[in-house]
Amino acid sequence: MTTPLPPDWLEENRPQRERFKLKFGAYIRLMRADKPIGWLLLLWPTWWGLWLASKGVPAWLPLIVFTLGVWLTRAAGCVINDYADRWLDPHVARTKDRPLATGEVSAKEALLLFVGLMLVAFLLVLTQNRLTIYMSGVGAILAASYPYLKRYTYFPQVYLGMAFGWGIPMAFAAIQGHVPPVAWLLYIANIVWATAYDTWYAMVDRDDDVRMGSKSTAILFGDADLIAQAVLYSVMFASLILVGVREALGAYYYAGLTLAAVLVAWEFNHAKSRARAACFKAFLHNNWVGLTIFAGIATHFAMTAQG
Template identity: 55%
Template sequence: MKPVTPDIPALSLRDRLVQYALLTRLHRPIGILLLLWPTLWALWIAAEGMPDLLVLFVFVAGVALMRSAGCAINDFADRDIDGHVTRTRDRPLASRRISAREAVGVTVALALTAFALVLLLNPLTIALSVVALVLAVSYPFMKRFHHLPQVHLGAAFGWAVPMAFAAQTGEFPPPLAWLLFLATILWTTAYDTMYAMVDRPDDLKIGVKSSAILFGEADRLIIGILQALTLVALALVGLLAGLGGLFYLGLGIAALLACYQQYLIRDRNPKGCFEAFLNNNWFGLAVFAGIIASYLFSAG
């Protein structure tokens, strides 16, 4: 596959920074939010309420930095693919407005900044952050090797959970943390499959692998199963963490949102699938609101 245009234009510093912002999807913060929700779930549960302010700052900033770095390395990995996909052909690297070297440089700068923040935390969290980096950097290349890169993304997003427990408690994450990690993988696989359904026609043409292609006509059913398993796992998290009825109210709202997402993808229309993907932001918020409300208002 050849790049869309052969030359990289000379840009002013301001215009180049704009391209870097587009590269890291700062104009589309949905990825940051989807990574942020399970991080906040974990921090609040680990602290049994409001977490340490330094830990909270490091994780919120780290989420923004690492998601942005992930977008940059993703576009580097897909620089000769994105130009052939309708949804991504205008990305800065695919359209050759910046170079591959610049994308790598942005990735390294953001990842190093995130790592510098992690150095403010305890040694166990620092050690776990190495795994987070490996998962984040390797994810974009997985679509070349197997049909479940969405699961790999789930692990990359979910790794913030054991890190959050380690940062807040100073101890190795308990079974509760790993159950929440599993819930995050299930949820991410479900919503990222919705996202992959948008690109399925283009991906089939160029030979890119995804869960949407693997699941085929069973995609809606499997997404529904993943959503149900996510809700069950979160309910068990609530039980183990001793969360009250308000948590389960939030989880009930999340379940209704999952049903609405099934409605949106009923015809497998790309617009509807993308709307279902975006709607998961409200799913994550509903669960988080339930966690906060439980700690604020439940007796115990």
């Protein structure tokens, strides 16, 4: 009679190379490195700030530092978010297969990964001026504390906007050595935009969040969610128009805003049913909104430089 193997025998005797491959894959998924949407939604407003602060010609060092920093901080944000939600994710259909929820990555490993990512990001920031370095500390606090707000407030989406947009004032600090009023105006536009697109995202999980006692703007807005979304996007575009006026941006910028408004209108038409898949697609679609606005800014300065 054959003696049964212990339950953990297969894992213990799995080839080391294969175990490394599985663990590495789990880290990739934990950082959402296989899903670039979050990185792009963080990248576009950072590039808005870099291009406006430098009048369309950002120096190569801050451009590299901020672009890499966006990826690192977004990855770190995903890790700490899953660490904070490790009690919730196993009970939500969309998140039950995340590495922390399945046990592929331990809580200790996740914290070490978060610290490592933030440390590399901080080392990059050390190449910038003192004001930018100081401001990076605020960014780290925003990134680390955001995931815990959904337990206590209906406005975690607003806080996400504050965290995702912090690269804007930092970009002005790095390029100009100070943070002018227009940087804060652009920052406000991003906060409202992030609140809007993350509300689409929260509408996907609304039923699960209600069941688990989590909070979001989608729950707060209730049946008035589409009206609230319309108000948020209107404030966003109004703020961006004011940015254009203050910076004397031309027709290419406003063409970008117009196209972005058309894209947002498509989102409303697509997500008016409030179906989960439709709301998630509306969320993803905001990548093109951010890109279009950036294209308007970049094209304005490129055409102005040509004369």
